[in-house]
Amino acid sequence: MTPATQVVVIGGGQAGLAAGYHLRRAGVEFVILDAQPLPGGAWQHTWDSLRLFSPAAYSSLPGRLMPTQPGELYPDAAHVVGYLTDYEQRYDLPVQRPVHVEGVHRDGTCLRIETDTGAWQADAVISATGTWSRPFLPAVPGRRDYRGEQLHTVDYRSPREFAGKRVIVVGGGNSGAQIAADLADQTDLTWVTQREPRFLPDEIDGRVLFDVATARRRALDEGRVDSGGVASLGDIVAVPPVRAARDAGLLKAEPMFTRLTTTGAEWADGTRSEADAIIWCTGFRPALSPLAPLGLRGHRCHIATDGTRALDEPRVHLLGYGDWTGPASATLIGVGRPAREAARQVADLLS
Numbered sequence: 001m002t003p004a005t006q007v008v009v010i011g012g013g014q015a016g017l018a019a020g021y022h023l024r025r026a027g028v029e030f031v032i033l034d035a036q037p038l039p040g041g042a043w044q045h046t047w048d049s050l051r052l053f054s055p056a057a058y059s060s061l062p063g064r065l066m067p068t069q070p071g072e073l074y075p076d077a078a079h080v081v082g083y084l085t086d087y088e089q090r091y092d093l094p095v096q097r098p099v100h101v102e103g104v105h106r107d108g109t110c111l112r113i114e115t116d117t118g119a120w121q122a123d124a125v126i127s128a129t130g131t132w133s134r135p136f137l138p139a140v141p142g143r144r145d146y147r148g149e150q151l152h153t154v155d156y157r158s159p160r161e162f163a164g165k166r167v168i169v170v171g172g173g174n175s176g177a178q179i180a181a182d183l184a185d186q187t188d189l190t191w192v193t194q195r196e197p198r199f200l201p202d203e204i205d206g207r208v209l210f211d212v213a214t215a216r217r218r219a220l221d222e223g224r225v226d227s228g229g230v231a232s233l234g235d236i237v238a239v240p241p242v243r244a245a246r247d248a249g250l251l252k253a254e255p256m257f258t259r260l261t262t263t264g265a266e267w268a269d270g271t272r273s274e275a276d277a278i279i280w281c282t283g284f285r286p287a288l289s290p291l292a293p294l295g296l297r298g299h300r301c302h303i304a305t306d307g308t309r310a311l312d313e314p315r316v317h318l319l320g321y322g323d324w325t326g327p328a329s330a331t332l333i334g335v336g337r338p339a340r341e342a343a344r345q346v347a348d349l350l351s
């Protein structure tokens with residue numbers, strides 16, 4: 001018999017856990033299905049030196065402050081995994097893993113959630129699948145001809161494997177800057193960005209960014225003009241390793257090349273640079289394929305929503321992903337509020 005519950009949450013990263021916390025408080029019966037064998041979502045797979053861009057207290061999910069990491073103002077990814085593991089145990093969240101959700105289908109008055117371990121039936125779904133499983137690489141002429149190693153942010157672990165090599169890092173966001181800084185003194189590095197990289201002032205970190213997101217949320221709630229999201233402040237948070245590499249003059253960006261050759265890159269003026277490896281820090285797309293059978297309207301890889309609720313299917317909510325599901329909803333501290341709102345709306349729908 002197909003197991004039934006009121007709500008299936010797809011994804012057991014931070015967004016799925018925040019949804020679970022608020023569904024529990026709303027008195028809704030639910031299960032969280034997560035594709036990973038272990039807790040921690042994407043944080044299990046990031047590079048070794050990654051640091052949060054906010055101190056622990058500003059990186060907390062609802063109900064429980066992230067403890068500080070001894071000796072580190074900005075915690076590392078392992079600390080976040082520990083925190084999320086503890087979080088789901090502390091609140092006894094019903095996470096089943098590894099369970100990969102393949103598709104959500106309308107089935108009479110219910111939704112049928114097909115997984116690799118069987119189907120579930122539910123009255124509503126909260127999709128919290130993140131972006132890590134959908135790395136984005138731009139279409140650059142010659143990319144398939146290049147014979148060196150090509151990686152995406154998701155594949156990068158540490159500078160050890162590139163020591164002494166000629167490496168091109170592509171991308172002027174936080175990942176590109178942090179990975180370029182990581183590699184700067186051990187490789188022959190070329191860092192390329194589409195536009196001149198914009199470093200936030202050194203005193204600005206995730207705390208300020210979150211204040212910006214809060215101000216934006218208030219403006220939107222009160223029907224005032226959109227004050228702009230986090231990105232309107234600029235891009236790169238000068239976390240200590242980035243600041244150190246930049247101040248040592250090791251983080252000089254070149255403009256984007258126009259094509260790849262078999263052995264490296266070529267710029268518009270004909271300049272060429274040989275490379276053993278290219279690391280694409282070029283972002284992600286939302287992992288929305290489980291919702292494809294519902295045929296929900298959207299554009300640019302998004303699904304049209306009102307807050308977290310899918311416009312075409314009020315039984316489906318989307319949590320995390322980016323500002324389009326709520327200001328700062330793709331951050332640890334920012335996901336709490338949209339999670340609460342999604343749980344409230346789902347509870348209203350069920351009653």
Ligand code: FAD
Nearest residue numbers: 011013014015035041042052053100101129130320331332
């Ligand atoms: P994820 O952590 O990716 O979790 C999604 C879960 O869903 C995963 O376990 C995945 O396996 C599962 N899943 C996916 N598809 C399916 C499926 N079909 N069936 C079942 N399960 C599925 N935020 C901050 O607050 N502070 C920071 O300092 C910060 N730094 C960042 C640095 C980088 C490099 C990146 C990429 C992001 C950073 N973020 C930061 C943003 C954000 O906090 C993380 O991306 C976070 O991992 C998003 O959490 P999530 O729960 O939405 O997604």
